Amino acid sequence: MNQVNTCLKRIFTVFNIFFAIVGGIIIGLALLSQVYTNINGNVEGRTTSLLLLYVVGATTMVIAILGAYGAHKENRGCMIAFLVCMVIGSLMLLRAGIVLASNRSQVEPTLEEKLKLLVPLNQAPQEAQDMANNLQTLAQCCGLFSYEDWRSDIPDSCVCNDEEVMEDLCQTVSYTSIMLTQKNIYTKPCFPVIIHYLLLIIDIMVGIIFSLATLALLGLALSSLIIHQMRHPNRATVVLSVPAIFAPSMPKYQELQNPPPKYQESPPHY
Structure with a gap:
């Protein structure tokens, strides 16, 4: 005998299918990140980040399958385990989202302080120079804070082509290495570009985290209803109805105008 409302079971199944899809997307992002980092060389913290993505994606899929x-x-045991996972997950996600949102304002000064340690760029480690060159080519910028970060060794990744000069993206600078040299280089520095996209990524992450927390709270509510129906299978479904005390009655003025009929006395018989 079914103890759980069929409509509620269907809604919960659809919820878990969507939850499993989210887990699959997370695993897919981890795979794409692994391929990208393999092509572009080692990235600091790569192994930890990829492992975290794989664990989160796999855990999400397992919990969704457990709930479905x-x-x-x-099965009451599976539903209770799912409920506990939803409680823990929602609390962890809310905590992570609040911490990330509250620390957002500290990202720019912290990153600026770290990047200033790489200046001058022409004396930075080769790995840092390669990353700066790739960034300058992609973002059409020169230097972290100014083209002077390169001193007199401005690389070719800063140099504009003729089309970019016509688009007013460049400036002409003169510097002396062995002889006086002029170059058309990108006007904007790279740090504003870096911080713009970094803050955008943080905002997206905060949105995703709070969205997942909302889904976890929804799963918590649905699983609680299902467990309640399992514990009380014979309880009738509660239907909201208007109490009798609020039932519509005849207005007072109608009562005055239309008094209730009185019994007529029969005429006397003589």
């Missing part, structure tokens, strides 16, 4: 199985088989 528990609802389909009406």
Whole structure:
């Protein structure tokens, strides 16, 4: 005998299918990140980040499968385990989202302080110079804070082509190495570009985290309803109705105008 409302089970199944899809997307992003970092060389913190993505994606899929199985088989143990996971997950996600949002304002000064340690760029480690050159080519910028970060060794990644000069993206600078040299280089520095995209990524992450927390709270509510129905299978479904005390009655003025009929006395018989 089914103890859980069929409509509720279907809604919960759809929820878990969507939850499993989210887990699959996270695993897919981890795979794409792994391929990208393999092509572009080692990135600091790569292994830890990829492992975290794989764990989060796999855990999400396992929890979704657990919830769907528990609802389909009406297994109270699976549903209680799913409920506990939703409680823990929602609390962790809310905490992570609040911490990330509150620390957003500290990102720019912290990153600026770290990047200033790489200046001058022409004396920075080769790995840092390669990353700066790639960034300058992609973002059409020169130097971290100014083209002077390169001193007199401005690389070719800063140099504009004729089309970019016509688009007013460049400036002409003169510097002396062995002889006086002029170059058309990108006007904007790279640090504003870096901080713009970094803050954009943080905002997206905060949105994703709070969205997942909302889904976790929804899963918590649905699983609680299912467990409640499993514990009280014979309880009738509660239907909201208007109490009798609020039932519509005849207005007072109608009562005055239309008094209730009185019994007429029969005429006397003589």
